[in-house]
Amino acid sequence: MDSRVDAEWLMLHAFDVDRAWLFAHALSPVAAEQAQRFDILVERRVGGEPVAYILGRKGFWSMDLQVTPATLIPRPETELLVELALERIPADMPVAVVDLGTGSGAIALALAKERPRARVLATDRSANALDIARGNAQRLGLERVAFAQGSWCAPLHGQRVDLIVSNPPYIEHDDVYLARGDLRFEPRDALASGVDGLEAIRDIVAHAGAHLSDGGWLLLEHGWKQGASVRLLLEESGFIDFFTARDLEGRERVSGGRVRSDQ
Ligand code: GLN
Numbered sequence: 001m002d003s004r005v006d007a008e009w010l011m012l013h014a015f016d017v018d019r020a021w022l023f024a025h026a027l028s029p030v031a032a033e034q035a036q037r038f039d040i041l042v043e044r045r046v047g048g049e050p051v052a053y054i055l056g057r058k059g060f061w062s063m064d065l066q067v068t069p070a071t072l073i074p075r076p077e078t079e080l081l082v083e084l085a086l087e088r089i090p091a092d093m094p095v096a097v098v099d100l101g102t103g104s105g106a107i108a109l110a111l112a113k114e115r116p117r118a119r120v121l122a123t124d125r126s127a128n129a130l131d132i133a134r135g136n137a138q139r140l141g142l143e144r145v146a147f148a149q150g151s152w153c154a155p156l157h158g159q160r161v162d163l164i165v166s167n168p169p170y171i172e173h174d175d176v177y178l179a180r181g182d183l184r185f186e187p188r189d190a191l192a193s194g195v196d197g198l199e200a201i202r203d204i205v206a207h208a209g210a211h212l213s214d215g216g217w218l219l220l221e222h223g224w225k226q227g228a229s230v231r232l233l234l235e236e237s238g239f240i241d242f243f244t245a246r247d248l249e250g251r252e253r254v255s256g257g258r259v260r261s262d263q
Pocket residue numbers: 075167168169170171190191192
């Protein structure tokens with residue numbers, strides 16, 4: 001994000017006004033107290049804190065979500081995962097969908113919003129993240145989303161669903177990228193996953209099949225260099241029709257596969 005845009009967000013927050021107000025009053029002097037509030041926010045930003053954590057919110061899929069340092073900040077590229085999931089959830093059927101490692105609830109809530117008939121379950125290992133996700137569900141009037149605590153497929157307890165989606169951690173644990181920018185402030189467990197970044201994905205792919213109904217899909221976000229590895233993992237675990245989709249930057253970003261319908 002560029003610094004002008006960041007400053008504008010911080011100013012809207014400090015002054016508690018909307019963008020239209022800001023432009024209408026661009027030349028008006030501000031009260032000392034307002035200026036001071038803005039300065040404090042700018043200091044935090046200069047210290048590296050992500051704008052989303054300073055504001056306590058982030059836009060995702062036309063929703064305004066509360067985010068805290070207990071949750072990853074939703075990224076625009078994750079909207080690709082939402083789109084691919086929606087293609088697999090008919091609007092007129094009570095399809096059962098699970099979002100593993102929901103964080104702020106971004107994916108689960110977007111799916112619930114677009115598919116009122118779907119039965120959406122959101123899981124997370126972190127109780128703090130689940131509290132944030134539940135709060136977001138309430139604020140958005142999406143109370144029908146269910147929540148369960150636990151690691152990856154563990155909270156599914158033998159249940160079978162039609163679609164499993166996840167944006168798990170997928171960065172290599174010693175990647176220098178983790179020590180830069182916003183990532184320094186985000187929960188490490190939501191970002192990094194073992195030596196090759198694939199530990200969580202391996203776990204999910206190994207267990208998801210047992211929790212999918214006939215022909216059900218698994219869709220996973222991953223790093224832009226991990227497409228081939230994830231497709232291979234899917235193939236090794238017996239998934240069919242596996243594919244990788246590219247994000248708006250043209251990078252491999254989401255892979256998926258379906259369980260055979262004769263299983
Ligand atoms: N896409 C994020 C990033 O690279 C990482 C999110 C994740 O690990 N799931 O900044």
